[in-house]
Amino acid sequence: MTNEPSAHRLTVLGAGVMGASITTTALGHGVPVHLVDTDPQRLAEVGAVVEHQLRFARMMGSLPAGRETAALTTSTKPDTAFGPTVLVEAIVEDAGRKADVLAEVCGTLPPDTPIVTNTSSIPVDELAGAVDDPARLIGVHFMNPPYLIPFVEVIRGPRTAGRTLDAVTSMLAVLGRDAVVVRDSPGFVTSRLLHPMLNDAARLLGEGVASAEQVDTLMQGCLGHRTGPLRTADLIGLDNLADSLRILAERTGIDSHRPCRTLLEKVRNGDLGRKSGRGFYEYGEAQP
């Protein structure tokens, strides 16, 4: 049994929406995190963001009772002395930048430490080429907010080793997440199905067929979608969604997957969803 919280320690690269909320999930389950971001300004703010999310997670009853919240350390460069059991990469959804960061970080880790990419769309094997040992790279697609969503999509690339899958599944069990393991493919299952739907929801809005509220109400009320596509898009972050759709279009050759004009306009105007305070909906101010 390796499910004692203290058995795992995570280094998380990238303190954006996903990096911060993955950190919250780990800390709330008693797993210490070393959070790395090149932007010192973001690191100065992220402690308060994580604290806010921990309160929310506790309020929703989604953290295990009686498990002490673990400690967070932050840095602009990975601290090799931290000794993570797993490293999680959660930087911007850009294949080139992910490959660069992965190539650089693998040299700072012992050869058997698994590396997780939290990509939502890039095939894991495409990134595996950047890692010294492709067998130690695996995809774990956490959904936002990960501390409230009990399932994660795990992507086993063609070169991912069984020991990597085992170690990462054990880490996810400590975090209280259930894993569904799928084969490698652009967008895997969830993004391949969800992101084109969100793109089409934005298209409907742009064509004036329905308001954002109407689109979401129909999908929620008639079709049982929990959040509604446009609220979900705001939660993902519209810049990230556009990046992911571009990757999906390029890798599948399906042109309609390209981010639609309505979505791109929002991104151009800086309306990125909850994180900027406005997307398809108004949030008053940026939401942590």
Place this chain on the structure above:
Amino acid sequence: MTISSTGGTASTQVDETIREFLETRLKIDVRPDLDLFASGTASSMFAMELVVHLEQKFGIAIVGPDLVMDNFRTIESMSAMVHRLRDDPDA
């Protein structure tokens, strides 16, 4: 003890402040006893916005056993909590 919109000046102001915020953000009329979450009017993500808003607006800290969904379901329940945490004499 119940606090209604007719239950005194302090409670009316608190109720009113909360109602205004809800109506601005949710774009619907909100009755004092409407369960925002059971009715599907608001998502659970919105509950945390309410926590932050109430803390800032009324200068209170909502912690420990108070930090539960049930305190944020209706204008009435939020108002009662605000009065209790502010230690208002009529609460």
